[in-house]
Amino acid sequence: MDNKKASNINSSQDVEVRKGPWTMEEDLILINYIANHGEGVWNSLAKAAGLKRTGKSCRLRWLNYLRPDVRRGNITPEEQLIIMELHAKWGNRWSKIAKHLPGRTDNEIKNYWRTRIQKHIRQADQHQSNNMIHRQNSEMMIINNQASTSQASACNTVDAMEISNTYSPPFISHQGSYNIDHQTNYPLALPPTTTSTTSSSNIDHQNYNWSAMEDLWSMQLFNSD
DNA sequence: AAGAGCAACAACCGCCTTGAT
DNA sequence: TATCAAGGCGGTTGTTGCTCT
Numbered sequence: 001m002d003n004k005k006a007s008n009i010n011s012s013q014d015v016e017v018r019k020g021p022w023t024m025e026e027d028l029i030l031i032n033y034i035a036n037h038g039e040g041v042w043n044s045l046a047k048a049a050g051l052k053r054t055g056k057s058c059r060l061r062w063l064n065y066l067r068p069d070v071r072r073g074n075i076t077p078e079e080q081l082i083i084m085e086l087h088a089k090w091g092n093r094w095s096k097i098a099k100h101l102p103g104r105t106d107n108e109i110k111n112y113w114r115t116r117i118q119k120h121i122r123q124a125d126q127h128q129s130n131n132m133i134h135r136q137n138s139e140m141m142i143i144n145n146q147a148s149t150s151q152a153s154a155c156n157t158v159d160a161m162e163i164s165n166t167y168s169p170p171f172i173s174h175q176g177s178y179n180i181d182h183q184t185n186y187p188l189a190l191p192p193t194t195t196s197t198t199s200s201s202n203i204d205h206q207n208y209n210w211s212a213m214e215d216l217w218s219m220q221l222f223n224s225d
Numbered sequence: 226a227a228g229a230g231c232a233a234c235a236a237c238c239g240c241c242t243t244g245a246t
Numbered sequence: 247t248a249t250c251a252a253g254g255c256g257g258t259t260g261t262t263g264c265t266c267t
Contacts, residue, residue: 019236019237020236020237020260020261021235021236021260021261021262022235022236041251041252041253042252042253043251043252054237055252055253056237056238056252056253056254057236057237059252059253059254060235060236060237061235061236064235064236065235065236092255092256092257093255093256094255094256095254095255095256106254106255106256107234107235107236107256108234110255110256110257111233111234111235112233112234114233114257115232115233115234116232116233
């Protein structure tokens with residue numbers, strides 16, 4: 001295994017290797033070379049094209065950015081549904097998921113998941129734990145009030161821990177509907193919201209099919225560890 | 226107007242797998 | 247069968263641009 005590592009490193013250290021963002025010139029060289037010679041062995045391609053990049057770097061740049069069929073722009077709600085469904089099914093198998101989204105790359109999907117969706121899962125967890133604390137405090141107050149006012153017998157005392165165990169999953173209320181963020185009027189902990197004015201969010205909340213999301217999000221949140 | 230904070234995304238790194246010899 | 251080179255994959259980091267104060 002160490003040999004393999006060494007071989008990879010050596011193959012990229014034979015020549016001076018450039019790192020960091022690709023320049024337009026480098027992009028053009030790579031595009032022109034592949035247009036004329038096709039994709040091939042990436043290390044030799046990098047050398048033959050005169051690029052001071054590793055083969056891996058060239059491959060990544062081509063696959064994730066320069067390839068003509070790479071689809072740019074925001075992830076659509078439909079694509080989002082597919083991502084969540086497949087992630088619930090396969091986990092972090094980004095390349096496998098990407099195969100079901102033509103024009104999208106594994107890197108793009110991975111980034112999308114980590115920056116948008118995972119954030120909402122964390123918020124959901126936070127929301128859940130905050131509510132648990134709030135509920136436990138409330139219940140303890142009730143218990144204390146009951147104890148002090150009516151000297152209730154031990155058998156009538158509600159166990160706060162037992163209450164906490166019956167708590168609903170994130171964003172689902174006890175009636176089975178969504179908990180609503182009263183600032184935005186949209187379900188809590190669901191896909192990217194436009195609470196910030198960030199222009200990159202493409203979700204149309206008015207037309208979004210929230211009911212279709214319920215099953216997928218339930219799957220996601222309960223299937224993931 | 227400036228800078229701090231944050232989100233999004235491009236690119237790199239290390240490990241694993243695969244195919245050739 | 248063992249070894250090596252290259253590709254593939256997932257995790258992580260660095261950069262950039264936008265928003266807010």
